Amino acid sequence: MISAVRSRSALRAGLVASYILLVEWTRVLLAQDSHFTVAALLLGGAALAVVALGWPANGLGLSTSHLALRVIGGLALGAVLLLPAAARSGAVPLLPAGLAAAAIAVSVGEELAFRGALYAALDELGGAPVAVAGSTLIWTVAHALSHPPEFLAAAAIAVSVGEELAFRGALYAALDELGGAPVAVAGSTLIWTVAHALSHPPEFLGAVAAAGLLLALWRWACKDLVAPIVGHVVADLAL
Amino acid sequence: MKRLAVLAAAAIAYVLAAWMVTPGFYDGFGPLQPYNWTCPPPQAGANTKPSSGHTDIKVIDGKSDANSAYTQDGQIVIGFLPDSFDAAGKSSISVDVAPLNTCPQPKGVQFVTNIYKITADAPLKKRANVTMLYSNLEPHPDAIYRADDPSGAWTVLERSQQGQPYTIFASTDKLGYFAAGYVASSPPPGAVTVGGGQTLPIIVAVLIVVVVLAGLPLAVMRRRRSAAGDQEDEEDEA
Numbered sequence: 001m002i003s004a005v006r007s008r009s010a011l012r013a014g015l016v017a018s019y020i021l022l023v024e025w026t027r028v029l030l031a032q033d034s035h036f037t038v039a040a041l042l043l044g045g046a047a048l049a050v051v052a053l054g055w056p057a058n059g060l061g062l063s064t065s066h067l068a069l070r071v072i073g074g075l076a077l078g079a080v081l082l083l084p085a086a087a088r089s090g091a092v093p094l095l096p097a098g099l100a101a102a103a104i105a106v107s108v109g110e111e112l113a114f115r116g117a118l119y120a121a122l123d124e125l126g127g128a129p130v131a132v133a134g135s136t137l138i139w140t141v142a143h144a145l146s147h148p149p150e151f152l153a154a155a156a157i158a159v160s161v162g163e164e165l166a167f168r169g170a171l172y173a174a175l176d177e178l179g180g181a182p183v184a185v186a187g188s189t190l191i192w193t194v195a196h197a198l199s200h201p202p203e204f205l206g207a208v209a210a211a212g213l214l215l216a217l218w219r220w221a222c223k224d225l226v227a228p229i230v231g232h233v234v235a236d237l238a239l
Numbered sequence: 240m241k242r243l244a245v246l247a248a249a250a251i252a253y254v255l256a257a258w259m260v261t262p263g264f265y266d267g268f269g270p271l272q273p274y275n276w277t278c279p280p281p282q283a284g285a286n287t288k289p290s291s292g293h294t295d296i297k298v299i300d301g302k303s304d305a306n307s308a309y310t311q312d313g314q315i316v317i318g319f320l321p322d323s324f325d326a327a328g329k330s331s332i333s334v335d336v337a338p339l340n341t342c343p344q345p346k347g348v349q350f351v352t353n354i355y356k357i358t359a360d361a362p363l364k365k366r367a368n369v370t371m372l373y374s375n376l377e378p379h380p381d382a383i384y385r386a387d388d389p390s391g392a393w394t395v396l397e398r399s400q401q402g403q404p405y406t407i408f409a410s411t412d413k414l415g416y417f418a419a420g421y422v423a424s425s426p427p428p429g430a431v432t433v434g435g436g437q438t439l440p441i442i443v444a445v446l447i448v449v450v451v452l453a454g455l456p457l458a459v460m461r462r463r464r465s466a467a468g469d470q471e472d473e474e475d476e477a
Contacts, residue, residue, distance in 0.1 A: 080250050084257035085378070203284075210256035214249040221242035 013174040017191050020166045024226035027159075031199075032134040037159055038155045044161045045158030060226030070222075074230020077218060080082040081211060081235035104133040149168070153237055167192045167212070168219045168228050185216045194214075255395040275312050276373035277353040278342035283376055289314055289353050291337035297423065308334040309358070315355045315417065319366040324361040334359045345386075345393050347421035351377035354389055357414045366410045369396065371419045373405055380419035383409035389416045 027044030052060055063070075080132045114135050123131035155200040167188050176184035192212035193205055200208055244419050273287040275393060294308035296319065303324040309316040324332045339354040361368050373380055396409035427439040 015328070080253065081255055081257075087258075206259070207253070207257040210253035214246075214253045217246050217249045221246050 041155035045162030048162030070226035073227035078233025078234030352421035
């Protein structure tokens with residue numbers, strides 16, 4: 001009985017890890033074509049987030065209780081992630097307020113337009129499949145042609161949220177179920193590092209692994225995914 | 240407390256690991272191809288020397304044609320509108336783009352690209368658009384700079400806002416030397432001194448304390464919840 005449960009957990013963890021690696025590497029390879037950079041980031045972020053579907057929010061570490069504390073924790077994590085780059089770069093403009101504000105405005109506006117009005121219109125036309133496929137297609141085409149910095153920032157947000165839901169959310173939960181916290185922390189950090197092998201030079205993988213470990217340990221120590229999401233978004237927007 | 244200690248240790252480990260690579264860890268998007276450096280940074284690995292380029296622009300009815308000049312590796316492109324040059328008496332305008340063999344860093348500016356010299360055998364009449372690629376191994380530049388002499392004064396060019404990843408645009412009314420960079424009000428990257436050299440450890444310590452403090456309430460609440468859960472389990476079992 002126990003071995004059956006374990007093998008099912010192992011299968012699930014293996015599938016989640018494989019799916020995440022496949023999405024991450026595909027996203028990176030697609031993004032190498034400048035015409036698809038933003039589309040790859042946005043769709044990649046969405047595809048990563050899909051893996052969190054079906055998991056209970058608590059299992060993922062998502063909760064609105066003590067939200068302010070979680071957000072403050074996320075800002076602190078973001079500050080730690082940015083510290084080495086900020087200290088090295090001196091006067092480099094990090095997280096320009098105008099760009100961040102524009103990114104938020106664009107993100108909200110896009111959601112209202114694509115997942116709001118366009119989705120509703122297509123849903124009325126042909127139901128949910130048409131709405132999902134049509135809004136995704138038009139969204140991709142809209143971003144394939146041009147990508148000013150605001151869209152890049154929106155794409156950075158999409159990827160950050162998607163990665164956190166995938167690595168510290170679903171993958172962590174699957175590995176936790178398989179072998180407890182040590183397996184979840186070590187496994188999610190390992191897969192996170194391997195997933196970034198195509199997009200980062202080898203010299204950076206140590207720092208990538210350390211960032212993954214820090215975020216995974218937060219997830220373990222505080223049973224919280226909100227702070228890693230906030231920290232990751234802040235760091236990616238700034239960098 | 241054990242969890243918080245582990246978390247703080249992880250924060251320190253991350254800061255140390257990220258500090259060992261310039262520009263101090265990055266995430267997000269990488270440039271489409273490795274940058275070809277005149278003076279590669281230590282972490283650049285194998286490096287190909289940057290290339291140069293040449294373009295002959297036709298002169299039709301006394302007016303220069305629209306055209307662009309660029310290096311073969313595409314790291315700098317300069318685009319000219321029709322009638323951009325004073326082409327009196329010429330049948331074509333020759334434009335050359337070449338990387339400078341040295342990497343001077345003027346005071347107050349930190350360049351993150353090669354310096355390119357753009358010359359033409361006729362003076363410019365209209366503004367030309369300059370596009371430069373930059374690397375993910377250095378901090379992002381916030382402007383393109385131009386100078387008549389690389390060891391002289393550098394001026395900031397008017398920058399266009401739209402751009403592709405790792406690309407910076409500006410317009411210029413003169414040719415000369417071009418490089419992308421940012422204002423360096425502090426020592427250049429690599430010089431491990433912030434505010435006199437003692438600030439960094441303090442910042443690290445403060446941030447670790449912030450992380451620990453931020454995690455403390457959540458960890459305590461989690462512990463209470465776990466304890467309450469265990470109690471409930473025991474009651475259920477009883």
